[in-house]
Amino acid sequence: MDQGNTTFILLSAALVLLMAPGLAFFYGGLVKAKSVISMMMMTFGAAGLIGVLWVIYGYAIAFPGSDGLVAPWAIDWSAVGLESLIEVPEGAAYPPMAFVAFQATFAIITVALISGAIADRAKFGSWMLFAGVWATVVYFPVASWVFNFGLAEDGSFAYGGWITYGLQEVFGVGVIDFAGGTAVHINAGAAALALALVLGKRVGFKKGVHVPHNPPFVLLGAGLLWFGWFGFNGGSELAADGTAALVYVNTIAATAAALLAWLVVEKLKDGKPTSVGAASGAVAGLVAITPACAALTPIWAIVLGLVAGALCALAIELKYKWGFDDSLDVVGIHLVGGLIGTLYLGFFATGTGLFMGGDGTQLIVQAIAAFAVLGYSLILTLVIGFAIDKTLGFRVKSEDEVAGLDLAEHGETGYVLDEKQPA
Template identity: 85%
Template sequence: MDQGNTAFILIAAALVLLMTPGLAFFYGGLVKAKSVISMMMMSFGALGLIGVLWVLYGYAIAFPGSSGTLGPWSIDGAAVGLTSVLEPAEGATYPPLAFVAFQATFAIITVALVSGAIADRAKFGAWMIFAGVWATVVYFPVASWVFNFGLAEDGSFEYGGWITHGLQDVFGVGAIDFAGGTAVHINAGAAALALALVLGKRVGFQKGVHVPHNPPFVLLGAGLLWFGWFGFNAGSELAADNTAALAFVNTIAAPAAALLAWLLVEKIKDGKPTSVGAASGAVAGLVAITPACGSLDPVWAIVLGLIAGAVCALAIELKYKLGFDDSLDVVGIHLVGGLIGTLYLGFFARDTGLFMGGDASQLIVQAIAAFAVLGYSFVVAFVIGFAIEKTIGFRVKNEDEIAGIDTVVHGEAGYVLEDAKA
């Protein structure tokens, strides 16, 4: 048992778990002051619910071993309740439970990301039902498409998902998704778009009406996200080695470049660079580098960051032109950024990218992976959200939205400036 790698994975898991409270601050600062509690609670609700479901059956679906190589939905019955992974196999370099813990944090943050599209207008109970069902029928299976590992005879993990191993059998190369560009960001972004369409626009939706109530919260959240993202990306190597170090450096370079690119676009377009723009740019770069962090030279990571920062800064305007209310730009940042990072690998991935000595095969499999996840997640999320809306209702009443849903849904206010009893 390698205690160094075990410690590395466990620390990385703790970093990724911190990303969900970080996301709560990031999202919480972006909404109205009267719905900050509601927004942050959707992240914490996901943390509680998905953490439990992962132990009960989520891991068994996401990592069914060889039984899930090509199938879209499989489950390892022995892993339900984690009973089959309590003890490491002989020769294992780290406990399977360390890997279980690490992947649990991915499931939690992915579900929490979706909530940003329905800010200011969603019922908490309906959100929790959606989160549980979507995680079960979308995230857990999609994670198996991308990350599914089986235990080899020597106790190590080996690839088995159809997006990686299956496409490699057909095209000679598998899709590259080092830390979750498809399974996390495209997946969450597509579901966010579906829910934005199901719930409809906020009252008075138009450009400039809904402004962030607390930019310092946004910056705090972005900082926590960036800090946690080192565990997200470098930790996905599952070993403290040179590839992890490359992923770590790229997780500095790409978001830094994206931050600058976003601010430049803001300056040119609106005349002023904003703090929210800086935070959003950094997150866009983090999203884009996620699938690519272990497969790009640092200079190409900077180029990716510049592209992602500029394109995502422009993409967030699409909701006004196309008429869908993605409240906190989950589509413009996570879906678009995830697509950019995933497809970029088809051109610049080390050795296999079209411009790096390879042929079009890498680009083809990257596109197949990206759009398969996008289509599946969007359709299923729309069906789940529509069913909830038509039964128990997903959206609060307009008058509650206008009044502020914190007190209506949670009986609390985000900011109590004086003692009510005084």
């Protein structure tokens, strides 16, 4: 067992888990002051629930072994509860539990991302029910399609999910999704769009009405996300090697470029670059580089960041034109950013992109993977969301929404300015 690589994987898992409180700060700063606890609790609640479900059966669904290709809903019954994975097989590069822990954090953050689309108006209990059902029928199977694969001794695919293995069998070129542009960002972004449609618009929804209550929280959250993303992207190599080093550089380069591009668009469009724009641009760059971080040179990573930062800054305006209320721009950043990063590889992936010596096949398989995950997540999320809304109800009462969700949903407040009077 390689202790260096094992340490790298375990530290990467810890970094990805840090993204959960980072996301809580990022989202919490974007909502109004009297809903900040509600918003942050949606992230922490998802972390608790998905962490438990992953141990009980989530890993067994997401990583069923060779059955993943022909039966995406298969389950490795020996892995239920994870007891069979405690011992380290002879000759293993790292303990199976290290990989289990690393992938657990992916499941947690993917579910938590969705919550930003329904900020300021969702019941906590209904959200928790949704999170558990969605993880079970959407995330765990999609993770199997993308992340579940085994390699033969010659380095070729031996088995895997239909996205990683099946498309390569058909087209001769495999999908490039190094760290989850499809399984995490397109998946969560499509679900966010569906839930925004299910819950409808916030009271008084229109441009300029709902403003972030705490931009410093937003910047802090973005900084924690950027820091944790090195584990997200770099850790996906599962080894502290040259590829991981390239991933780290590309994660810096694309994110920095996207931040700058977003600010330029803001300056041209609105007259002033904002702190929230800087934070949002950084996240857009992180999203876009996720699938591409090991398949681009640093210069092409910068170009990707510039493209993603500019286009995502424009995409967040679509909700006002098309009339869906994606509260915290999960669709504009994660769905659009995930699509940009995934499809960009079809043109600029080193060696296989259309403009990098390829014949267009890479673009075809990237598009199939991206839109298959988008469609699957969107449709099933609509079904799950409407089912919960028609039974338990998904949205709080209008008076609670206007007053703020913290006291109504959790009986506490984020800011006690007077000990005798709740904020």
